[in-house]
Amino acid sequence: MCELLQCGEFEKTMLARTVLLQMANSKKMEAFVRGNGWAVRSAARFVAGETAEAAIVPVRALNDQGITATLDLLGESVTNEQEVAEVLDTYLHLFEIISQEKLNANVSIKLTALGLDLDPELCKRNMLRLLKAAGPEQFVRIDMESSAYTQATLDLFYGLWNGPDKFRNVGAVIQSYLRRSADDIEDLIKARARVRLCKGAYKEPANVAFPDKSDVDANYVRLMQRLLSDGNYPGIATHDEKMITATREYARANDIGADRFEFQMLFGIRRDLQSLLIKQGYRVRVYTPFGTHWYPYMMRRLAERPANLWFVMKNALRG
Ligand SMILES: Cc1cc2nc3c(=O)[nH]c(=O)nc-3n(C[C@H](O)[C@H](O)[C@H](O)COP(=O)(O)OP(=O)(O)OC[C@H]3O[C@@H](n4cnc5c(N)ncnc54)[C@H](O)[C@@H]3O)c2cc1C
Structure with missing residues (x-):
């Protein structure tokens, strides 16, 4: 695997996308994310409610x-x-x-x-x-x-x-x-x-x-x-x-x-x-x-455009 710092923009984006798509399928990660206020606030950007x-x-x-x-x-x-x-x-x-x-x-x-x-x-x-x-x-x-x-x-x-x-x-x-x-x-x-x-x-x-x-x-x-x-x-x-x-x-x-x-x-x-x-x-x-199944949907939207992660991180820091 390439060293993250030596990667070009394209490789970083592809890496982030792969990690996010793997996270989308992880039940453990889902349980962790769903229990966090910042994640729920971030989801509200992509999902209209439960x-x-x-x-x-x-x-x-x-x-x-x-x-x-x-x-x-x-x-x-x-x-x-x-x-x-x-x-x-x-x-x-x-x-x-x-x-x-x-x-x-x-x-x-x-x-x-x-x-x-x-x-x-x-x-x-x-x-x-x-x-x-x-x-x-x-x-x-x-x-x-x-x-x-x-x-x-x-x-x-x-x-x-x-x-x-x-x-x-x-x-x-x-x-x-x-x-x-x-x-x-x-x-x-x-x-x-x-x-x-x-x-x-x-x-x-x-x-x-x-x-x-x-x-x-x-x-x-x-x-x-x-x-x-x-x-x-x-x-x-x-x-x-x-x-x-x-x-x-x-x-x-x-x-x-x-x-x-x-x-x-x-x-x-x-x-x-x-x-x-x-x-x-x-x-x-x-x-x-x-709906309640917002976690995999939100992760797929983030994977489409990993730049959206900044928005999630801002919510996490605010939390
Ligand atoms: C209303 C709607 C209904 C859909 N229904 C279906 C369906 O029934 N079946 C199906 O297979 N697919 C469906 N899709 C998903 C679609 O097939 C594409 O996967 C998705 O829309 C991305 O393609 P794009 O046309 O936006 O172009 P892309 O080439 O993927 O993206 C073009 C540009 O759009 C912006 N963009 C795209 N995604 C994001 C994001 N997550 N965050 C921020 N910017 C982004 C970026 O600027 C990107 O450069 C639907 C999409 C929409 C919008």
Whole structure:
């Protein structure tokens, strides 16, 4: 291993990222961190609270700035039907809160949290219950997980979209790092489905996903252009200023109004950019996670940008 002081910036960042990702999976570290006030204060930067009720204040603060939200219950993989039922109940409760508190928010959900691994039929039944409860005024975005779930997720999505109820309050997510995504986007455009475009967050093999960031970015721009031209109110989910500039330029050049798409970012990340886009007349939605499983989520956000560690350390010193 290189001596830390002799490392370049890149090596230091990669080292910090590896350590943070290892810490994200450590139960001992989780117990230690969760017991510390400074860590809880730091988590509040990235997570809206431990309960749906706690998330009301931060979501209202976003709404007051003209930013909409999509609420996501943080969770680890569910292992039995009881845990799945608890996730379903939390989302049903969330719809009540959104409507009672008049929050400008929708919800995002992972199908594995609704039981996809346990029983795909159970997962489908749960999605049906969720979409019926959501009604036409609420919207449910199905997050995209690793490539092991891509086909199953899209199959379930089309089952809901084309099924007897023809749900229109549901949307899909496509990841630009996947080689298959150009074809998936064309199918979703044909279906008039609502798509969130992101780069993709999982470790994938090279035969499935582009290993080079430049290819992921180039594909992102291509898919963004397809969605802006022919898609149905796409969500352009990224903090990458190059992707955001490309989106704005393409929209301007093709006379696509700022009301025909929205930018999406994560809670607590690039808040400066979120406000700037709002001031410039764009729509911004912030992915707002909440729940007790905030530790691995916070560690992954820190690993994406180890410079954020300074912010955590400042909180620790203040504590
Ligand atoms: C609203 C939303 C929903 C998402 N949904 C999914 C999903 O369903 N499935 C999925 O696989 N992935 C999802 N992602 C994650 C996404 O795939 C990327 O992993 C993540 O957004 C980082 O990619 P980026 O586009 O921001 O670009 P990157 O190239 O990773 O980052 C670009 C720049 O953004 C800034 N940035 C990025 N991360 C941070 C951070 N933690 N702290 C501070 N600055 C940062 C930095 O300035 C960085 O240089 C979602 C992301 C967003 C914003």
